[in-house]
Amino acid sequence: MNKFILPTFASMLVVQTSYAQEVKTKLGGKDRKIVIDMQNSSVIVESIDGDELVIKGDGFEEAPKRAEGLRPIYNSAVDNTKIGLSVTQQDNVVHISRASRKEVSYLIRVPRSASVQYKQAGWNGSSDVVMRDLSGGIEVSMTSGDISLKNVAGPVVA
DSSP: OHHHHHHHHHHHHHHHHHHEEEEEEEOOSSSOEEEEEESSOEEEEEEESSSEEEEEEESOOOOOGGGTTOOOSSOSOOOOSSSSEEEEEETTEEEEEEOOSSOOEEEEEEETTOEEEEEEOSSSSOOOEEEESOOSOEEEEOSSSOEEEESOOSOEEO
C-alpha cells in the first residue's frame, strides 16, 4: 500500500508545479506602458508595488518535444515565455501578445502607476478581463466579452 501512495503523491506534486508558470520582467523608466493583445483568454490585470511585470499562466501546456524548432503558421508572435505569450520590451513600453491557440487564463501584475492598454483581436470566442487596483491610464478595446474595472483611479477609455 505504501509503495502505491508515494509515487501517486510524487506525480501529483509534479503536475501541480507545472500547472502555474510565472514570467518576470524588470521595467525601466518613469512612464511605463503595458500593451496587451489577447483573444480567447481570461485575463486579470492587477497592480503590485515595485517595477516588475509578473505574468502567471494557468492551463498552458508546452508543445511536445517532436515539435521543437517548428513555428506555428497561424500566428506571427513567437512564444518566448513558455506560457503561450510573446513579451517584448521597447523603451518604456512592454507588448504582451498571445502566441498560442490554447485557451489559458492569465494573471498579469503590473506596477501600480503603469498605463495599461488591452486589445482583443478578432471575434474568436469571448474573453473576460478584470482590471483592479490600478492608478495609471486604462484603455480597453474589445469585440466581445466582459470588462470589470475595480478600484481604478486613472483615466479610463473603454
